[in-house]
Amino acid sequence: MDFDDSPEEIALRAEVRAWLDEHAVRRDPEALAGMRTYRTRTEAEDEALVAEARAWQRTKADSGWAAPSWPAELGGRDLSPLLAGVFAAEEAHYDVVGRMFTVGTDMVGPTLIEWGTDEQRRHHLPRILRADDIWCQLFSEPGAGSDLAGLSTRALRDGDEWVVTGQKVWTTGAHYSDLGILLARTDPDVPKHRGITAIAVDMRAPGVDVRPLRQIDGTIHFNEVFLDEVRVPVADTIGPVGSGWGVALTMLTNERASIGGGSMYGVDQLVQLARESGRLGDPLIRQRLADMYIRDEILRFLGYRVRTAAASGRPPGPESSVMKLAVSARYEVGGDLMLDIEGAAGALMGDDAPYGGRFQDLFMGQWAPRIGGGTDQVQRNIIGERVLGLPGDIRVDKDVAFRDLPRA
Numbered sequence: 001m002d003f004d005d006s007p008e009e010i011a012l013r014a015e016v017r018a019w020l021d022e023h024a025v026r027r028d029p030e031a032l033a034g035m036r037t038y039r040t041r042t043e044a045e046d047e048a049l050v051a052e053a054r055a056w057q058r059t060k061a062d063s064g065w066a067a068p069s070w071p072a073e074l075g076g077r078d079l080s081p082l083l084a085g086v087f088a089a090e091e092a093h094y095d096v097v098g099r100m101f102t103v104g105t106d107m108v109g110p111t112l113i114e115w116g117t118d119e120q121r122r123h124h125l126p127r128i129l130r131a132d133d134i135w136c137q138l139f140s141e142p143g144a145g146s147d148l149a150g151l152s153t154r155a156l157r158d159g160d161e162w163v164v165t166g167q168k169v170w171t172t173g174a175h176y177s178d179l180g181i182l183l184a185r186t187d188p189d190v191p192k193h194r195g196i197t198a199i200a201v202d203m204r205a206p207g208v209d210v211r212p213l214r215q216i217d218g219t220i221h222f223n224e225v226f227l228d229e230v231r232v233p234v235a236d237t238i239g240p241v242g243s244g245w246g247v248a249l250t251m252l253t254n255e256r257a258s259i260g261g262g263s264m265y266g267v268d269q270l271v272q273l274a275r276e277s278g279r280l281g282d283p284l285i286r287q288r289l290a291d292m293y294i295r296d297e298i299l300r301f302l303g304y305r306v307r308t309a310a311a312s313g314r315p316p317g318p319e320s321s322v323m324k325l326a327v328s329a330r331y332e333v334g335g336d337l338m339l340d341i342e343g344a345a346g347a348l349m350g351d352d353a354p355y356g357g358r359f360q361d362l363f364m365g366q367w368a369p370r371i372g373g374g375t376d377q378v379q380r381n382i383i384g385e386r387v388l389g390l391p392g393d394i395r396v397d398k399d400v401a402f403r404d405l406p407r408a
């Protein structure tokens, strides 16, 4: 593919920059003292961040930038994933909370467009655009992460309602979400991929118990969600009963296409950190900074490939797995580098540390992209099988009814 901006991209980038300049403040990559990591530790901080993100989302929605790849008649701009990525990449340079509601805009929205009923689209899409409803993704379970199709949360039909019981985990943002897109087993008598149904669940319904998980750095990002005989109208089923795996694939395709849209920090900030820490003359640090720069350039090009694949309607394949691995490696290498630049001060935490501990936060945040959205090992499996042509994982459970599978 052609890696130079097309005339269309050049024009769009200029339009996006002009709009962002008018509505937001461009971040100064050299102003480390004011750098934000958008990580919250208290309920009050969480509420403030959600309010700020919601206000920004509404500003974008007013101008059609909240979900630029959606059809124009649904509030988007009809942009291809490649062009929509221009907005995300530019937005990352501004001091705004821009990527907090991507489960709604980048994942649930496109899924409803493909699988939802007219009524679901009419009700939910405008509310997603303006963050009137915040969505979370209720997929992973304690016994089903990489092997998502092995999930055991069950939904039993009772008249016009589903009765849902089970446990989800790792649910990003469940503690401030209004709705969750849930995968549940509705038929245990067929092989595991076939008996799953996707359902929209009201996160405040009786029987939904959200328990935040506090991480190593004191922040809360994801949650455990317990569901105890939660009653959900059958009308809130997304897609046909039993087609939840297809719905999940649509969600995951869109999740992978959006990964790498914006970065937590740029190499400019690491260069500035080295400068202010008196390490810019250190040849080994310089070499590692150059390595980071090269990684960022490679990521930029891989991003083009992933979005080009998505634009041509190809399913998630090697491009997105290579991209995902490169993102992981970038955060691993960058996290280690920033604390090495700080030297002994790198071992401090919070307000005792340089810049209020912002680089320590980023260092500890590196494990999120290395696990979330599919682990490094699983990406390597995909590359091994689909690119290198290595023999596939042995899957003995493919044709066995879920009910008959041995489970812990």
Ligand SMILES: Cc1cc2nc3c(=O)[nH]c(=O)nc-3n(C[C@H](O)[C@H](O)[C@H](O)COP(=O)(O)OP(=O)(O)OC[C@H]3O[C@@H](n4cnc5c(N)ncnc54)[C@H](O)[C@@H]3O)c2cc1C
Pocket: 136, 137, 138, 139, 140, 141, 142, 143, 144, 145, 146, 147, 169, 170, 171, 172, 173, 221, 222, 367, 368, 369, 371, 372, 373, 374, 375, 376, 377, 378, 381, 393
């Ligand atoms: C920051 C973050 C946010 C997340 N947000 C959400 C969310 O909002 N909603 C949601 O549903 N989930 C979410 N997840 C969950 C995420 O999708 C899972 O953590 C991921 O799929 C891995 O599943 P697991 O944690 O159960 O690990 P497991 O699948 O139990 O894997 C454990 C280890 O075994 C390895 N492994 C497993 N299978 C294989 C294999 N076949 N070959 C080689 N190695 C293998 C894995 O790589 C890993 O090292 C989030 C995770 C993170 C880290």
